[in-house]
Each structure stands twice: as structure tokens, then as C-alpha cells.
Amino acid sequence: MKPLHPELERRRRESLYRHRRVSSAQPGVEQQIDGESMLLFCSNDYLGLATHPEVVDAMARGAARFGAGSGSAHLVCGHSEAHHLLEQELAEFVGRPRALLFSTGYMANLGAVTALLGRGDCVYQDRLNHASLIDAGLLSRARLKRYPHNDSAALERLLATHAQGEALVVSDGVFSMDGDLAPLPEMARLCRRHDAWLMVDDAHGFGVLGEKGSGTLELLGVEARDVPVLVCTLGKALGTFGAFVAGSEALIETLIQRARSYIYTTALPPAVAAATRVSLRLARDESWRRHRLAQLIAQFREEAARLGLPLLESDTPIQPIVAGSAERALDWSRRLQQQGVLVSAIRPPTVPEGSARLRITLSAAHSEEHLARLLQALASLSLEAPR
Numbered sequence: 001m002k003p004l005h006p007e008l009e010r011r012r013r014e015s016l017y018r019h020r021r022v023s024s025a026q027p028g029v030e031q032q033i034d035g036e037s038m039l040l041f042c043s044n045d046y047l048g049l050a051t052h053p054e055v056v057d058a059m060a061r062g063a064a065r066f067g068a069g070s071g072s073a074h075l076v077c078g079h080s081e082a083h084h085l086l087e088q089e090l091a092e093f094v095g096r097p098r099a100l101l102f103s104t105g106y107m108a109n110l111g112a113v114t115a116l117l118g119r120g121d122c123v124y125q126d127r128l129n130h131a132s133l134i135d136a137g138l139l140s141r142a143r144l145k146r147y148p149h150n151d152s153a154a155l156e157r158l159l160a161t162h163a164q165g166e167a168l169v170v171s172d173g174v175f176s177m178d179g180d181l182a183p184l185p186e187m188a189r190l191c192r193r194h195d196a197w198l199m200v201d202d203a204h205g206f207g208v209l210g211e212k213g214s215g216t217l218e219l220l221g222v223e224a225r226d227v228p229v230l231v232c233t234l235g236k237a238l239g240t241f242g243a244f245v246a247g248s249e250a251l252i253e254t255l256i257q258r259a260r261s262y263i264y265t266t267a268l269p270p271a272v273a274a275a276t277r278v279s280l281r282l283a284r285d286e287s288w289r290r291h292r293l294a295q296l297i298a299q300f301r302e303e304a305a306r307l308g309l310p311l312l313e314s315d316t317p318i319q320p321i322v323a324g325s326a327e328r329a330l331d332w333s334r335r336l337q338q339q340g341v342l343v344s345a346i347r348p349p350t351v352p353e354g355s356a357r358l359r360i361t362l363s364a365a366h367s368e369e370h371l372a373r374l375l376q377a378l379a380s381l382s383l384e385a386p387r
């Protein structure tokens, strides 16, 4: 092994070094970060449920009842009643026969793709898909074919050359670093025509989009049968932790038999499942949280446009402002931080070279006053053309 320092030094020089901030006490949109009081616009807790007293209380009661951990994998003896009921409720919410809990979204994606594909098959992926989907494709040993972002014509050309083996098209529903939506109705049509399956990772749409909050498919009017594999995470809008795959009886039974990231890992703590049952009910029934969020998004976009900020096409809570170089994105993020506003700089390789950005995320937990503070801080950055 060669020494590790030179590579770390290079990252530092190129503004690509990543470090962690330590948050303490007081959860929510106003936190103590590295000892300073900060207003956060970088969390994925879109509905403000992570700190909801009923959710927190359900986790505490769940721990008292089931213990702090599950004790084993689901297939050994770790599958509790709390997990089981949550799976049924999630399946019903997204309108599918079954759902299967995974410990994280990363593992759900690895499990689903590797259970469905192998050598000789083909997986088609948007270039901006989440890292966990790309990794899932690589791990499956299927051929990985990537198409330019949201380019259905390019996808169709690739599908037209598909010769043998299974074909699985995989996409984010809401793109995690851009906030835009995949053209799912068009993709579903291509998949039907070319006998491919469509798998959607709706980590950022679930709970947020559609009148019911069931996600991007609901918003775009896509039928469950057109997306046989749906993956959603619980650590974002639902404010807890974990993920699930939803689909047919046969799909879920196949995953139970074959998905290694399901079989060979400890089940989520049942208390987390108990808390998630409560946050699912709140997300479903309290549609005012989605309306409030939509209103904040519209207000942010209107006022940011007035300030001349270079917004991307996004109507979701993810509102990036592209800086260009990693150095510039980091500089913007630091200057916002000096004003008590925390927005993370997203740099390569998370986003393509030359498209480093501030990734602003809005939450139903933000107030008008919070939004005003964000806009005031953004106005103080002099935003010349990206370099």
C-alpha cells in the first residue's frame, strides 16, 4: 500500500475535501452545529416529522416494549410485529400488494437490483442516478448502460439494441441533487414497448409529492403495474430511518429469498418501525404539511428569481444553485455559514465536474421568517456567472 496523505492533500487543494460537522442538542431546523446556532437548509426531513412529539414518543415506547435493537436478521428471529404491521401499512399507502423493509435505502437498492439481475442481463440507468443505484448495478454483474439525464430518446436507442437477458431500467423519481422529476410516463411506455422492467427510487418523492403524498408516481399519474419495483426511504420525508421495496407478491418473495442486503443484516430496531408507523399516519393524514411545503417552495422560487439567483427547474423541496467550481460552491457555503445559515456545498463526484452547487432543501418546519433569513443571506453573495 502506498501512503494515503498525498491523495488527501490533493483533495484539500482541489476543494474536494469532505468533513463532518457536529450537531448537538436541539434537533430540527435550528441547531447547534460545531457549537454555533445555525438555521439549516440541508436536511431531508421535508415534513418536519423527525422531531414530531408523537413520532419521538412512539420510538421511546417502542424501545420500552421491543428493546433497543431487533436482535437478529428478519429471517432469523428479528422480524417483529412492528415491522410486519409497518410493511402492510406501507404497501397499502403506495397501492401495492406487498412491501419489504430494508435497513437503509442504499441496501434496498443493492438488494433489489442484485436479486433481479445477473451476468448476461442489462441495467439501464440515468447518468444522474443516486450512487446506491449505480453501485447496485455494478454489484449485480449485469451490463451497466447509462443514458444522459432524462433523455428518453437516448434510453429508447439503448433499449432498441437490447439483445438477450433481462432488461431493467432504473431511475430516481426525484433526482436527489437536482430536484427535477424523471419523465416516468414516457419511460413506462418505452419499457412496455421493449419488454423491460422499470424500477423507481422515490427517496425524495415519497411523502412529499402527490395529493396523498405517495410520491412521484401519484403526481405524474403512473400506474403501479408500469413500475413493478418501487423503492422508497423512511429517513427523508418520514423523518425516521430505513427503506422499503414495494411490488407484487412474487417480487417480495423473490427479495426475501435472494436479496443479500436483506438476508445478511440485522433488522431495523423495531422501535424505529413503531415510530415510522406514526410518521406514516401523520404524513398521510396531515396533508397541510405538503401544502405548506409547496407554498414555501413557490415563495422561495419567486423571491430567489427576483434576486436573480440561477435556479434550476425544480418544483420539489430540493432547490440547487449551481456554482460551477467546487471552490466557489464551498466559498458560498462558508459565507452563508458565517451568517448562521447552513446549506451544504455539493461537489464532484456527487455531481458532475463543473456543476458543484449549493443544495438548498426546504421543509414544512421552516417559517416565513426562516425563509427571509435564507434569502437575505443568499442576496449577500455576489453571484457572478459560474466559473
Ligand SMILES: *Cc1c(COP(=O)(O)O)cnc(C)c1O
Pocket: 103, 104, 105, 106, 107, 109, 130, 132, 172, 176, 201, 203, 204, 233, 234, 235, 242, 243
Ligand atoms: C438518500 C437516498 C438513498 C439512500 O437512502 P438511505 O436510507 O439514506 O440509505 C437512495 N436513493 C436516493 C435517491 C436517495 O436520495
